[in-house]
Amino acid sequence: MNGVNKIGPLTGYKVVEFSSYPVGSILGMLLSDQGAEVVRIESQQNTPESINAEEISVWHRGKVSIELNLPDKHSFDKLFGKIREADVLIYDHYADCDLSYTSLAKDNPGLVCVSLPGFPKGHIYEDLPPDEGIVAAASGIYSFNPSGEQPIEGEGPSFHALPYASTFAAITASTAVVAALFHRVKHNTGQQITVPVHDAMYQGMGSALVRHSKRSHGNQEGHPVIKRFYRCKDDRWINVNISMPRFLRPFLENIDHIDWLEPLTNSKALLADELSRNQWINQFAEIWLGKTAIQWENIMADLGIPGTMCRSIDEWLDSEHSVAAGTTITVEDPVIGEMKQPGKIVRLSNQIENIS
Numbered sequence: 001m002n003g004v005n006k007i008g009p010l011t012g013y014k015v016v017e018f019s020s021y022p023v024g025s026i027l028g029m030l031l032s033d034q035g036a037e038v039v040r041i042e043s044q045q046n047t048p049e050s051i052n053a054e055e056i057s058v059w060h061r062g063k064v065s066i067e068l069n070l071p072d073k074h075s076f077d078k079l080f081g082k083i084r085e086a087d088v089l090i091y092d093h094y095a096d097c098d099l100s101y102t103s104l105a106k107d108n109p110g111l112v113c114v115s116l117p118g119f120p121k122g123h124i125y126e127d128l129p130p131d132e133g134i135v136a137a138a139s140g141i142y143s144f145n146p147s148g149e150q151p152i153e154g155e156g157p158s159f160h161a162l163p164y165a166s167t168f169a170a171i172t173a174s175t176a177v178v179a180a181l182f183h184r185v186k187h188n189t190g191q192q193i194t195v196p197v198h199d200a201m202y203q204g205m206g207s208a209l210v211r212h213s214k215r216s217h218g219n220q221e222g223h224p225v226i227k228r229f230y231r232c233k234d235d236r237w238i239n240v241n242i243s244m245p246r247f248l249r250p251f252l253e254n255i256d257h258i259d260w261l262e263p264l265t266n267s268k269a270l271l272a273d274e275l276s277r278n279q280w281i282n283q284f285a286e287i288w289l290g291k292t293a294i295q296w297e298n299i300m301a302d303l304g305i306p307g308t309m310c311r312s313i314d315e316w317l318d319s320e321h322s323v324a325a326g327t328t329i330t331v332e333d334p335v336i337g338e339m340k341q342p343g344k345i346v347r348l349s350n351q352i353e354n355i356s
Helices: 022-033 053-059 073-085 132-139 164-187 197-209 245-254 258-264 267-272 274-288 293-303 313-318 320-325
Strands: 014-018 037-042 064-067 088-091 112-115 191-194 229-231 237-240 307-309 328-333 337-342
Touching: 014 022, 014 073, 022 037, 022 053, 022 088, 022 164, 037 073, 053 337, 112 164, 132 164, 132 197, 164 191, 164 197, 229 274, 237 293, 245 258, 245 293, 258 267, 258 274, 267 274, 293 307, 313 320, 313 328
Parallel strands: 014 037, 014 088, 037 064, 088 112, 112 191
Antiparallel strands: 229 237, 237 307, 328 337
């Protein structure tokens, strides 16, 4: 990808990205979006596998790429030459040389070294790379029961293409990089940052990883009657979160059924009588068939209740809100042409918004 002139909080900082996996590329993208000059080192040693062109175009936007024939000595000299000039080094699973701060501080004492291993030292899988599939399986993203002990009948592992673990680790590392650069300004020294991709998933999965003492599985207990998804009049679905009384009360007032509040908040009574519970489930589901999904979405917005019409990927990318908020942007990619990409996660005043 071609470099671009950018102004942001990291303008003037030089980053060397030497990464074989999505986590390093995503971190480099986040730093580049904030104005850093990111040089990505390309070689046969760190060519991503199973990554399509669209993902690469997003993750490598705004960077300058340099191809090196590693482990050729002349190429190594070029790599370390770039590192000596850098403020930040990003690396993951590379065994042919030591890229730690301890090894590199003699030639560049202000360098911030960011290591992104798959697993921490001492972990049973510490020698495995930060491959998204491996980390996802080990951390519980792809699992039968995230934190449970007993299989739940009818449930199976959930697989998805989004690089959750890599993204959480990259976001975590990006804030650590900024903190380390601030520390360098104050103390005139660099340091080592290590963010195991596996560990970063714990903040992302939150309560799903916490085993309740009275449950044999990690799934959250839902309301016995109120569901999260409902089919609407136009045969589309809405996703709502109204089981809590502070959301349920205004909803029931809106549909002129405040008399339902007491029985619907008495979970013990609902659980005790299966026939009554099924009647409530059917009765509550019929309510949503009276309006279209977008009508319900607007009602939820007016009432301050979490709820949104279920949309396709294209509908989300083209939605008025996502475009106006800069959540999605349109760029002219030199390889693919015009394409939609995610916008900047962090936007500050006095910062040029263009991404190329």
